[in-house]
Amino acid sequence: MASLTSPRRPDTSERHRLVLEASEAVREDDRTDVDPVSWPVAAVVGGLATAAAGWVLVSGLVVLGWLMGDDAGLPAALELGTRLWLLGGGVPVGVGGLDVSLVPWGLTAVTAALLWRFGAYASRRVAPAGSTGPLVVALVVTLAYALPVLGTAVFLGEPWRAPGRWAAVVLVLLLAARVGAGRGVGRPVGSTWPVAVAGLPRAVAGAVGVLLLAGVAVLVLGLVTGWDRVVDLNDALRAGSAGTALLVVLQACVLPNAVVWSGSYALGAGFSLGNGSVVAPAATSIGVLPGLPLLGALPAEGPGSTLQLWWLVCGAVAGALAAWLVLRDGGTRRIDLSTLLGGLAGVVAGLVFTGLAWTTSGDLGSVRLTGLGPRLLPLLVMSTTTLGLSGVITGAVVGIVRHLGRLAAGTAEATDDGADVVDAEDRADLEQTEVVGRTGVDDATEETQEIPR
Numbered sequence: 001m002a003s004l005t006s007p008r009r010p011d012t013s014e015r016h017r018l019v020l021e022a023s024e025a026v027r028e029d030d031r032t033d034v035d036p037v038s039w040p041v042a043a044v045v046g047g048l049a050t051a052a053a054g055w056v057l058v059s060g061l062v063v064l065g066w067l068m069g070d071d072a073g074l075p076a077a078l079e080l081g082t083r084l085w086l087l088g089g090g091v092p093v094g095v096g097g098l099d100v101s102l103v104p105w106g107l108t109a110v111t112a113a114l115l116w117r118f119g120a121y122a123s124r125r126v127a128p129a130g131s132t133g134p135l136v137v138a139l140v141v142t143l144a145y146a147l148p149v150l151g152t153a154v155f156l157g158e159p160w161r162a163p164g165r166w167a168a169v170v171l172v173l174l175l176a177a178r179v180g181a182g183r184g185v186g187r188p189v190g191s192t193w194p195v196a197v198a199g200l201p202r203a204v205a206g207a208v209g210v211l212l213l214a215g216v217a218v219l220v221l222g223l224v225t226g227w228d229r230v231v232d233l234n235d236a237l238r239a240g241s242a243g244t245a246l247l248v249v250l251q252a253c254v255l256p257n258a259v260v261w262s263g264s265y266a267l268g269a270g271f272s273l274g275n276g277s278v279v280a281p282a283a284t285s286i287g288v289l290p291g292l293p294l295l296g297a298l299p300a301e302g303p304g305s306t307l308q309l310w311w312l313v314c315g316a317v318a319g320a321l322a323a324w325l326v327l328r329d330g331g332t333r334r335i336d337l338s339t340l341l342g343g344l345a346g347v348v349a350g351l352v353f354t355g356l357a358w359t360t361s362g363d364l365g366s367v368r369l370t371g372l373g374p375r376l377l378p379l380l381v382m383s384t385t386t387l388g389l390s391g392v393i394t395g396a397v398v399g400i401v402r403h404l405g406r407l408a409a410g411t412a413e414a415t416d417d418g419a420d421v422v423d424a425e426d427r428a429d430l431e432q433t434e435v436v437g438r439t440g441v442d443d444a445t446e447e448t449q450e451i452p453r
Contacts (some may be wrong), residue, residue, distance in 0.1 A: 023161075029255050037125060039123065043119075044140065046114075046117075046121060047118065048140050048148065048205060050114040054085055054088060054089075054107065057107075058084050063077050064079050064322070066078075079218075083156065085152075087100060088103065090165055090169025091153045098365045098366070102166070103359060104170060105253075105256035106255055106361075112172065115173055116179060116392075123185065123247055133180040134178060136165065142174045146170055157231070171221070199326045200344075204295075207346065207349035208349055210317055211314065214318075216262075219297060251294045257373070260357050260360045266311040267283070267379060268280065269374060269375050269379035271374045271375060274370065279299065281308035283298075284298070284301050285301060317390075318390070319389065319394065320344035322342070323346060326341050326344075326345040327395060327399075335396065339396040342396070346391025354376065354379050354383050356378045359377070
């Protein structure tokens with residue numbers, strides 16, 4: 001009898017076998033990387049991080065100015081920084097009792113660069129077999145940025161005086177996020193468009209880039225020629241070292257605005273610096289202006305020099321580049337179609353630049369400094385006509401050159417085919433002659449054969 005304290009041994013039928021099997025080691029090349037961050041999370045976090053970074057940057061600069069001796073308290077400084085941050089997002093705000101709607105595009109450009117980067121980061125986390133496109137990713141990133149801006153504007157009670165400008169700024173930011181998302185997965189804007197207009201985004205971007213480069217050239221030339229006035233305006237402010245540094249940052253925020261305005265000057269439309277003031281190649285009339293050192297680059301009052309009219313060439317160059325870029329693929333097109341596409345690229349580029357110029361305009365108050373920015377109606381006329389006409393001419397020239405090239409290639413091919421036909425006929429005649437000669441020889445041989453007895 002077994003002891004009660006002895007361990008129970010299972011019967012044979014109850015025993016189980018434990019089998020250990022060693023699996024094959026997975027090679028390093030066969031390992032699949034699992035991304036812990038999904039694209040929606042990356043897109044939302046990227047948009048929120050962009051909004052937070054912009055607020056910290058602007059509010060930090062305002063607090064730095066407050067530390068230099070402002071009598072207002074820290075909450076007032078933070079509120080001012082928040083309002084300026086909203087202004088960078090395209091929301092008109094009230095600052096010191098003044099209605100300000102002039103968007104500082106330097107800050108907006110930083111925001112666009114961050115959205116471009118986060119759009120590319122989020123799009124690379126889309127599953128290869130997924131149906132989510134770059135536009136969807138860009139929409140999520142932009143909305144994640146825009147919602148905090150909108151919520152803060154409602155909280156501060158900002159009136160919606162210019163909703164169209166705010167929507168235009170958001171559209172530009174969406175475009176930046178879309179370009180970044182498309183770049184992240186190799187699907188640029190226009191890649192799914194019809195072949196005839198697939199190069200239109202590239203053409204418009206190139207033409208607008210030429211106009212912006214022309215604006216940079218105008219601005220740099222104005223700063224060089226008016227450097228003494230710039231120095232005098234800076235010395236008159238007596239801001240000190242720290243104040244001068246903040247002043248440089250402030251002017252850097254509106255530097256893209258100045259570049260676009262200078263591009264409008266290069267097109268001949270010019271720009272306005274308040275009621276009754278016009279700055280254009282034909283003539284300049286300036287009223288009372290704030291003592292901003294950057295304004296020392298303005299030309300002298302009075303009729304413009306005839307040399308200033310040479311800036312109009314930049315518009316023709318931009319239109320020609322737009323036409324060449326839209327026709328660069330070298331597809332077979334008729335002359336009329338090439339002319340039409342070239343003109344279309346130039347006109348669309350002019351419209352885009354006019355819309356961009358509108359977003360850089362605005363007010364700095366409600367009395368004197370209103371309507372700052374390019375003169376939109378003259379700019380609309382000058383940009384579309386100059387770039388469109390240049391695009392038409394360039395498109396026609398490209399179409400004619402390619403048509404002549406095709407004719408020359410066809411003539412050369414026909415000549416080669418004719419030579420091949422002649423060679424074939426010569427070979428056929430030669431073969432026929434050889435056959436006839438050979439037949440004559442055979443007949444003669446048969447006739448001279450010896451008849452056996």
